[in-house]
Amino acid sequence: MSEHLPSSELPHIPSKRYFTIGEVGELCGVKPHVLRYWEQEFTQLRPVKRRGNRRYYQHHEVMLIRRIRELLYEQGFTISGARNRLLSEGGGEEVSAVSVFEGTEEKIITSADIKQELAEIISLLKPCSLTA
Numbered sequence: 001m002s003e004h005l006p007s008s009e010l011p012h013i014p015s016k017r018y019f020t021i022g023e024v025g026e027l028c029g030v031k032p033h034v035l036r037y038w039e040q041e042f043t044q045l046r047p048v049k050r051r052g053n054r055r056y057y058q059h060h061e062v063m064l065i066r067r068i069r070e071l072l073y074e075q076g077f078t079i080s081g082a083r084n085r086l087l088s089e090g091g092g093e094e095v096s097a098v099s100v101f102e103g104t105e106e107k108i109i110t111s112a113d114i115k116q117e118l119a120e121i122i123s124l125l126k127p128c129s130l131t132a
Contacts, residue, residue: 010027010028010029010066011026011027013027013059013062013063015059015116016120017058017059017113017116017117017120018048018056018057018058019056019057019058019059019062020054020055020056020057021035021036021047021054021055021057024057024061024062024065027062027066028062028065028066028069029069030065030069035055035065036055038065038068041079041083042064042068042082042083042086044064044086045061045064045065045068046061047061064086067086068082068086071085071086
């Protein structure tokens with residue numbers, strides 16, 4: 001068995017707002033220390049950091065990690081080559097936007113984000129209301 005699963009065998013990404021570094025590692029077939037290294041190498045990869053510097057990744061970042069993994073592990077790109085490929089695929093605009101707001105904790109929350117989070121909270125509370 002090879003060390004890295006092909007992209008086609010990676011698990012489905014569940015629909016939730018944030019993923020921990022451990023969850024992302026399992027979803028992408030990459031160890032947490034590799035994810036931390038990739039954060040330094042790929043400026044597009046900016047997980048939200050909260051309490052105790054814990055990283056929380058959003059769905060688009062999980063997709064980006066899968067793309068980076070595919071470039072490095074399946075297509076044989078170097079880190080530099082993968083970085084250049086991502087920039088040529090349109091990631092350049094994202095990089096400049098990130099660099100403008102680098103270091104700020106402020107986030108723009110859309111109504112869709114709020115609806116999704118409320119739906120998750122309701123689904124967590126439903127089992128409690130049945131037992132009361």
